[in-house]
Amino acid sequence: xAKIHGLLDLGRRGMAVSQSALATTSxxxxxxxxxxxxxxxxxxxxxxxxxxxxxxxxxxxxLSGVSRTNNxxxxxxxxxxxxxxxxxxxxxGALSRLESTFNEQSVKxxxxxxxxxxxxxxxxxxNPESLASRTVVRDNAGAMxxxxxxxxxxxxxxxxxxNNTVETGVREVNAHAKEIATxxxxxxxxxxxxxxxxxxxxxxDLLVKKLSEKIDISYAEDTKSGMINITAGKTGVLVGxxxxxxxxxxxxxxxxxxxxxxxxxxGTQVDITEQFKxxxxxxxxxLRDGMVASLRDDLADLSYNIASEVNRAHVExxxxxxxxxxxxxxxxxxxxxxxxxxKLNDVISTDVGRIAAAAKxxxxxxxxxxxxxxxxxFKATMGPERTFTFDNFYxxxxxxxxxxxxxxxxxxxxxxxxxxxIKNVREGVSGVSLDEEAxxxxxxxxxxxxxxxxxxxxxxxxxxVLNLKRL
Amino acid sequence: xxITDKMSQNQVLNNIQKNRSELAQLQNQAATGxxxxxxxxxxxxxxxxxxxxxxxxxxxxxxxxxxxxxMFLDTTExxxxxxxxxxxxxxxxxxxAASDTVGESQREMIGSEVGQIYNAVLEMSNRRIGDRFLxxxxxxxxxxxxxxxxxxxxxxxxxxxxxxxxxVAMNLTGDRVFLGRGIGQGDYIRQPENIPQDADQLQQYKxxxxxxxxxxxxxxxxQIETRGPASVGRAQGLGKSDPxxxxxxxxxxxxxxxxxxxxxxxxxxxIQDALEPLDQALSQINVVRAEVGxxxxxxxxxxxxxxxxxxxxxxxxxxxxxxxxxxTMSDLSKSDTTLKGTxxxxxxxxxxxxxDFLR
Numbered sequence: 001x002a003k004i005h006g007l008l009d010l011g012r013r014g015m016a017v018s019q020s021a022l023a024t025t026s027x028x029x030x031x032x033x034x035x036x037x038x039x040x041x042x043x044x045x046x047x048x049x050x051x052x053x054x055x056x057x058x059x060x061x062x063l064s065g066v067s068r069t070n071n072x073x074x075x076x077x078x079x080x081x082x083x084x085x086x087x088x089x090x091x092x093g094a095l096s097r098l099e100s101t102f103n104e105q106s107v108k109x110x111x112x113x114x115x116x117x118x119x120x121x122x123x124x125x126x127n128p129e130s131l132a133s134r135t136v137v138r139d140n141a142g143a144m145x146x147x148x149x150x151x152x153x154x155x156x157x158x159x160x161x162x163n164n165t166v167e168t169g170v171r172e173v174n175a176h177a178k179e180i181a182t183x184x185x186x187x188x189x190x191x192x193x194x195x196x197x198x199x200x201x202x203x204x205d206l207l208v209k210k211l212s213e214k215i216d217i218s219y220a221e222d223t224k225s226g227m228i229n230i231t232a233g234k235t236g237v238l239v240g241x242x243x244x245x246x247x248x249x250x251x252x253x254x255x256x257x258x259x260x261x262x263x264x265x266x267g268t269q270v271d272i273t274e275q276f277k278x279x280x281x282x283x284x285x286x287l288r289d290g291m292v293a294s295l296r297d298d299l300a301d302l303s304y305n306i307a308s309e310v311n312r313a314h315v316e317x318x319x320x321x322x323x324x325x326x327x328x329x330x331x332x333x334x335x336x337x338x339x340x341x342x343k344l345n346d347v348i349s350t351d352v353g354r355i356a357a358a359a360k361x362x363x364x365x366x367x368x369x370x371x372x373x374x375x376x377x378f379k380a381t382m383g384p385e386r387t388f389t390f391d392n393f394y395x396x397x398x399x400x401x402x403x404x405x406x407x408x409x410x411x412x413x414x415x416x417x418x419x420x421x422i423k424n425v426r427e428g429v430s431g432v433s434l435d436e437e438a439x440x441x442x443x444x445x446x447x448x449x450x451x452x453x454x455x456x457x458x459x460x461x462x463x464x465v466l467n468l469k470r471l
Numbered sequence: 472x473x474i475t476d477k478m479s480q481n482q483v484l485n486n487i488q489k490n491r492s493e494l495a496q497l498q499n500q501a502a503t504g505x506x507x508x509x510x511x512x513x514x515x516x517x518x519x520x521x522x523x524x525x526x527x528x529x530x531x532x533x534x535x536x537x538x539x540x541x542m543f544l545d546t547t548e549x550x551x552x553x554x555x556x557x558x559x560x561x562x563x564x565x566x567x568a569a570s571d572t573v574g575e576s577q578r579e580m581i582g583s584e585v586g587q588i589y590n591a592v593l594e595m596s597n598r599r600i601g602d603r604f605l606x607x608x609x610x611x612x613x614x615x616x617x618x619x620x621x622x623x624x625x626x627x628x629x630x631x632x633x634x635x636x637x638x639v640a641m642n643l644t645g646d647r648v649f650l651g652r653g654i655g656q657g658d659y660i661r662q663p664e665n666i667p668q669d670a671d672q673l674q675q676y677k678x679x680x681x682x683x684x685x686x687x688x689x690x691x692x693x694q695i696e697t698r699g700p701a702s703v704g705r706a707q708g709l710g711k712s713d714p715x716x717x718x719x720x721x722x723x724x725x726x727x728x729x730x731x732x733x734x735x736x737x738x739x740x741x742i743q744d745a746l747e748p749l750d751q752a753l754s755q756i757n758v759v760r761a762e763v764g765x766x767x768x769x770x771x772x773x774x775x776x777x778x779x780x781x782x783x784x785x786x787x788x789x790x791x792x793x794x795x796x797x798x799t800m801s802d803l804s805k806s807d808t809t810l811k812g813t814x815x816x817x818x819x820x821x822x823x824x825x826x827d828f829l830r
Contacts, residue, residue, distance in 0.1 A: 032476060032477070033477070096509075096511075099509055099510055099511055100509070102510060103509050103510055104521060104524075105505065105507060105508055105509065105510075105517070105520070105792070106503070106505075106508070111521045111524065111525060112524070112528075114525070115524070115525040115528040115529065116528070118529075119528060119529065119532040122529075122532045122533070122535075122536060122632060123532065123535065125536075125630075125631065125632065126535065126536055126539045126540075126631060127539065127601075127603075129602065129603055129611055129612065309669075309670070312670035313669065313670040313673055316670060316673045316674055316677065317673075358609065359667075359673065359676060359677055359680065360609075360625075360627070360677070360680060362610060362625075363608070363609035363610050363625055363627050364609070364610065364611055364612045365603060365607070365608070365609035365610065365611035365612075365627065365629050365642070366609035366627050366629065367609075367629055367630065367631075368630075368666060368667065368673070368676065369673065371630060371632065371638065371666055371667075372666075372667050372668065372669060372670065372672070372673045374632070375636075375668045375669065376669065377529075378635060378636070379668065379669055391521070391522060391525050392522075394521075395518040395519075395521045395522050396518060398510050398514075398517055398518050398521060399510065399514045399515065399517065399518035400514075401510055401511075401514075402509070402510025402511045402512075402513075402514030402517050402518070403511075403514040405509075405510065405511035406511040406512075406514055409511060420481065420485060423481070424478055424481065424482075427475050427477045427478045427481070428472055428473045428474070428475065428478065429473070431473075431475030431476070431477045431478060432475060432476065432477070433473065433474065433475040433476060434476050434824045434825065434826060435824055435825040438824070438825040438826050438829060439825060442829070
């Protein structure tokens with residue numbers, strides 16, 4: 001048979017359970033907007049009944065634990081898709097900068113200055129005697145060289161920006177790895193007692209997602225200790241239980257920031273840049289070593305070809321003083337060509353009379369060489385098979401950048417909607433609903449009140465019992 | 472499905488952002504009138520637009536070329552028409568002087584008029600446009616004819632691009648017009664029609680030019696042997712084929728000079744003999760004038776063609792890059808309405824929760 005004491009105790013336990021439930025509800029409400037938070041629920045367990053076999057009376061409920069509502073499979077999906085999105089995001093920013101370098105829709109760019117360069121030779125052919133048209137040739141040539149150098153500079157600055165992305169990305173990765181190692185330790189010690197480290201796990205899940213947004217990782221949880229081990233790329237062990245190691249960066253001879261992994265503390269560093277194909281850093285590295293590098297080479301090719309083709313014709317000509325022409329552009333002959341070193345021959349920039357328009361001496365009106373030079377504009381001299389004109393070649397590059405940027409943007413949009421959808425599903429499972437919490441609040445408040453009533457009732461019952469004698 | 476607050480917040484935010492970015496893009500189109508603002512808007516068009524623009528620039532430059540070549544040719548033509556008039560006047564004078572009714576003193580008077588005509592023709596042959604001599608070939612900086620009518624220019628033609636890959640010479644060389652060199656079937660070799668297109672062809676061209684010059688000089692030397700004192704003096708110098716020019720053109724200067732001498736020495740036979748070469752000289756001028764006319768026609772045709780192409784080019788570029796403003800505007804108002812709707816419904820979605828009804 002139940003005792004009145006039992007009733008008091010029952011009421012007290014009921015109040016405690018309701019109080020914990022209310023605390024959890026408040027915890028949920030407070031963390032409503034925290035990234036990666038999973039709503040928590042108290043697990044209430046019915047206490048074992050007491051009494052003999054026929055009259056077993058229940059002894060109320062007690063707290064068995066607080067658990068989070070979380071679907072690990074969804075988290076894994078978000079981690080994957082988030083990594084893909086970050087890959088595209090890492091590219092799209094730099095690509096649009098690259099695109100604006102090649103954008104001539106509203107500003108005058110290289111295509112324009114190439115056309116003007118060749119047109120100034122047409123004008124020179126109209127009037128080779130004129131100092132004015134010679135000056136225009138020199139100035140337009142100078143403007144074209146400047147334009148090449150400006151574009152080259154901008155491409156380099158995009159590459160530097162990507163280097164910067166790698167640099168700061170690695171720093172973030174290291175910070176996350178460190179925090180994950182700390183959380184591993186915490187989770188291990190909390191869960192040793194049999195509890196679940198809900199908030200720590202939420203935080204760790206979030207950090208893993210963030211890591212994956214930066215680089216390729218693979219990870220696995222040790223079911224016994226609850227700790228996870230993370231490998232960056234294929235070989236870089238980032239987190240192993242409670243210990244972690246840092247990724248390093250170094251700059252190679254092409255001025256590219258590479259990701260290094262230290263085999264042992266202070267030991268030899270191995271270049272593992274190649275292993276990163278996903279995440280923001282994977283995207284940045286692929287763009288930097290792929291398109292950005294090749295565009296820069298293409299631009300150098302183009303400027304070198306223009307310069308050397310013009311030179312080849314120009315040295316055949318005769319200038320205003322009936323002297324054999326010299327090189328029009330100053331380019332190194334040993335193959336070490338860099339756009340930034342391209343310039344007009346000093347002889348020509350100081351005296352435009354040295355521009356060779358004629359094909360024979362003592363013929364100031366002869367324009368044969370000028371005609372040859374402007375004909376180069378529509379001559380197929382570019383590409384391995386020499387099938388493209390200068391303009392074709394450049395315009396196809398503009399198209400390439402445009403297509404790449406367009407594709408990346410489209411992929412980014414669709415990837416973003418995929419991720420948004422999965423995140424929505426996750427919010428549906430793990431997110432906090434205020435309506436729900438309000439309803440729970442009322443529910444637990446009512447049970448709290450009711451449990452208090454039970455205690456009062458028990459108290460009144462004591463009174464009744466104690467007053468029996470007096471009656 | 473369980474709907475949580477963050478879900479609805481994200482949804483609202485995403486929708487508003489989608490509407491806004493659509494609106495921003497349309498606004499940009501409306502403001503610039505261009506639907507291709509960056510290569511990624513339409514990569515194929517962007518690269519086509521660039522090609523078009525370069526073509527347009529080239530065509531505009533070629534229009535300038537044509538204009539400057541036409542100016543050169545027009546000046547040449549007016550000079551040649553004056554030349555023609557002078558020769559006709561000479562012919563009149565010669566017919567007059569060839570008559571038996573004319574006496575010695577009159578012939579001398581006519582002779583001095585012919586002398587004046589010689590000077591006038593010399594002046595014409597040394598005419599300039601700007602500071603370039605018209606008839607000096609590509610040697611435009613020195614007067615092409617000396618006082619005795621000796622040629623100091625060269626036979627270089629200045630070729631002007633009048634279409635892509637097509638060139639027209641804008642000058643007539645003085646040796647041809649005034650000395651009749653290379654007019655007929657003489658052994659004189661003229662410059663090739665084609666011009667070199669690249670450095671290798673330029674090299675070959677230079678070699679060919681050197682060879683041609685050498686050949687021509689050799690031919691000239693061979694003829695000079697036979698020339699003797701004919702350039703001044705007797706009427707035999709007026710012969711059909713001028714020994715200096717080689718071909719069957721007429722050396723107008725020596726013709727006039729010989730005529731002058733014949734008139735002053737009252738040499739009636741020589742005067743009569745001069746009539747035929749005079750006619751030839753006239754037809755020689757007409758031949759080159761026809762050539763000028765032909766070139767001007769060619770240039771005009773090219774200019775017409777280019778004007779058409781310029782219009783086509785601009786139309787095509789506009790089709791590729793310009794936004795359809797009516798469409799943009801209607802899209803704009805559509806997007807605007809959508810955004811308003813989104814904002815209004817967001818207000819309802821976000822502000823309500825169970826807590827609002829628990830008092």
